[in-house]
Amino acid sequence: MSSQILQQLSGPLSNDQVEIIRTAVGDLSVEQTQWLSGYLAGLAAARQGEAGTQGAAFGAREEVAEQPQITVLFGSQTGNASGVASALYGQLEADGFQVKLEDMADYNPRNLKKEQYIALVVSTQGEGDPPDDALAFHEFLFSRKAPKLENLKFSVMGLGDSSYEQFCQTAKEFDERLAELGGERTHSRIDADVDYSGEQKQWIEQWQSVAEQLQKTVARPKLSVVGGADVAQPQWSKFQPFTAEVINSICITGRGSGKNIQHVEISLEESGLHYQPGDALGVWPQNNTDLVDEVLQLTALDGDANVQVDDAETTLRDALTNQRELTQVSKKFLEQLATDNEQLQQLLEGDRKDLIAFMQNTQVVELLALVSRDWQPQQLVDQLPGITPRLYSIASSTDAVDEEVHLTVGLVADERDGQVRFGAASRFLADISEGDSVRVFVEHNRHFKLPENGDTPIIMVGPGTGVAPFRSFMQQRDANGDSGDNWLLFGNPHFHTDFLYQTDWQGWHKSGLLTRIDLAFSRDQKDKIYVQDRMAENAADLYQWLQNGAHFYVCGDQKNMAKAVDETLHQIVAEQSGQGDDYAADYLKQLKRDGRYQRDVY
Structure with missing residues (x-):
């Protein structure tokens, strides 16, 4: 269909130009095509000549002063910060403002001194750590190399989980550091919890206001392509699944x-x-029916009662099933119930670690059973966070x-x-x-990908359900006919009951696609054995694979497994290289910069 439309709308393009475009856009996704459409519209706006095509119309140009550019900069681990940044970029771009979108992993931080406006959104991992994509940018910003930023105006949005002690820590650090370097805040930092839809909307509206002040009259052409009804494709996304x-x-x-x-x-x-x-x-x-019934019983509320959720009317049962979080407790909900419970009040005022442990091991129904209160349907819905x-x-x-x-x-x-x-x-x-x-x-996670060169060896560390993406890696390498060596380190409690996708791995090993597999079934012997133990046992081989250009991947639990794997990898490099800890630290940093040490952890 896209080829037919292009032929119909070719207008002033030569046949060779049409063929080049057809080849370039042939395998683009809907999202990529829409982005390209916006880019071309902006390119046309920047050029002073008239532009018009058969079947496509550009709006008239108004002569105005050049508008300062807003850079939307993000650091993301699981994709949430990337999604927020893309939403802001898309809104500002659609409104006709000069805007660019940058991933911290690809951004040259030396360009900071050239920036005038930065909208920065970043997540925080584990115990207050930056996401992998933001490590190099974070290191530069807090180094002596960081430039003075007296001409910069910025605002920061942080994404995090309030059940962790270092909530939005990375965003706080970026916000404070940019100000220390001379930057001026356009708005105060926004710290968003797991359900961040409200904060995202607030942040976008703030930047729309900034952009409107920068340019009252937009001299941006509007591009509309005339074609059949099937030209427009639905854009499925987080908030339109x-x-x-x-x-x-x-x-x-x-x-x-x-x-x-x-x-x-x-x-x-x-x-x-x-x-x-x-x-x-x-x-x-969707929340389980039994859990919803338990909430209704504890609150003595009628599931058929009408409530408002996001300006739409629904029943209380539907809201509790599809739109409200019941298995995770928010601090806001705790604070509301603490007004009627001394135990919760002491918990909120006490050691934060105790509070976090309580929140991570308590569900809504357990709080409702602890605190007796006369609830109204709308009141309950308003106090519970949205489901994520x-x-x-x-x-x-x-x-x-x-x-x-x-x-x-x-x-x-x-x-x-x-x-x-x-x-x-x-x-x-x-x-x-x-x-x-x-x-x-x-x-999409473009920072957890197979090497572009199929000859490149890879090492995959994925205990438990962390083995999932490596099954996809092997299916892809098998389909491609890639010749690169593949090494899997997998662990779980027992061989006979917990060897996930056993027949797949054995088949790939037999065919030669899976070059090597090392297993760590922790409870099949007296002493527990984990994937990091297998790494240490095979330290010389692992280091040699890295020296031969292997990419190293880790997927699974961030708090324990991924941390232990990282420490073991550091130790292996330090010992096998014979150059010690400082060398190992720099070695791993370089692996990450080169995209050869990638993690998908949670």
């Missing part, structure tokens, strides 16, 4: 396993959604499964006071059956 059908859901842990891990297959047919190995699938969960999607590393390649996407989902379950409490999304996905529907979107 695609309703997909579940094809299959099976448990892939054996009988007697202490883990319930599901392999879920979802159809993306007719969605237009595309993904690559390393990307994640966002899933909007969960991201799952994709365990498939489209070259192997066509218009499907596969997930590896571990059921989150914790028994407290004789009652098992489940994670919202993991239980939702564990309970779904063939033919059920699930709302999804693709979260």
Whole structure:
């Protein structure tokens, strides 16, 4: 269809030019095509000549002074900060303002001294650490190389999780440092929790106001392409998810396993959604019916009562099922209940670590059981945070499964006071059956990707469900016919019950695609063995692979596993190189800068 439209609208283009464009845009996604459309419109606006084509119309130009450019700069680990930045960029771009979008991983920080306006959004990882994409930028900004920024105006938005002690720490550091270097805030920093839709809207509106002050009259042409009804494609995204059908859901842990891990297959047919190995699938969960009933019972409320959510009317039951978070506790909700409970008040005023531990191990129903209160339906809905999607590393390649996407989902379950409490999304996905529907979107992660050169060796460390993206890596390398060596380090409690995708790995190893596999089943012997132990046992080989240009990947738990793997890798480099800790630290930093040390951790 795009080729037909291009032929119809070719206008002043030569046949050679048409062919070049057709080749260039042939495999672009809908999102990329829309971005390119905006870029071309901006390019046309910058040129003084008249521009017009058959079937495409440009708005008239008004002569105005050149508008300062706004740079939207983001540092993202899971894609949330990238999404916020893209939303701001898209809105300002659509409004006709001069704006560019920059990933901190690709941005040259020496250009800071040339910037006039920066809108910076960044997430915080673990115990207050910058996301991997922002490490180099963070290091530069806090070094002696950082320039004076007296001409810079900026504002910062932080994304984080208030259940962690260092909430939005990276954003706080960037905000303070930019001001120290002479920058002037356009607005105060915004710190956003897990449900950040309100803060995102506020931040965008603030920057729209800044942009409007910079240029009252926009001299930007509006481009509209005249074509059939099928020219416009739906843009599925986090806040406009695609309703997909579940094809299959099976448990892939054996009988007697202490883990319930599901392999879920979802159809993306007719969605237009595309993904690559390393990307994640966002899933909007529904709260379990039993959990919703328990909330209604504890509050003595009627599930059929009408309530307002985001200016739309619905029932209380629907709001609790689809739109409100019930398995995670917000600090705001705690503060509201603490007015009627001395224990909660002491908790809020006491050691923050105790508060965080309480929030991470308590659900809404447990608080409702603790604090007796006369609730009104709207009051309850207003106090609970909005439900948020969960991201799952994709365990498939489209070259192997066509218009499907596969997930590896571990059921989150914790028994407290004789009652098992489940994670919202993991239980939702564990309970779904063939033919059920699930709302999804693709979260692209261009910093967790296979090497462009298929001859490059890779080392994959993925215990438990962290093995998911490496299944997609192998499917892709198999489909490509890549010749690069592949080494997997996988761990779980027991060989007989917890060897996820065992037949896949054995098949790839037999065929020679999987060059090497080292397993760490922690409870199959007296002394526990983990993936970092296997790394240490094979230190010489691992270092030699790195010296031969291997890319090193880690996926899984950030707090314990990923930290231990990083420390072990540091030790291996220090010892095998014979040059000590300082050399190892610089070595790993360079691996990250070169995109050869990539992590997908949570």
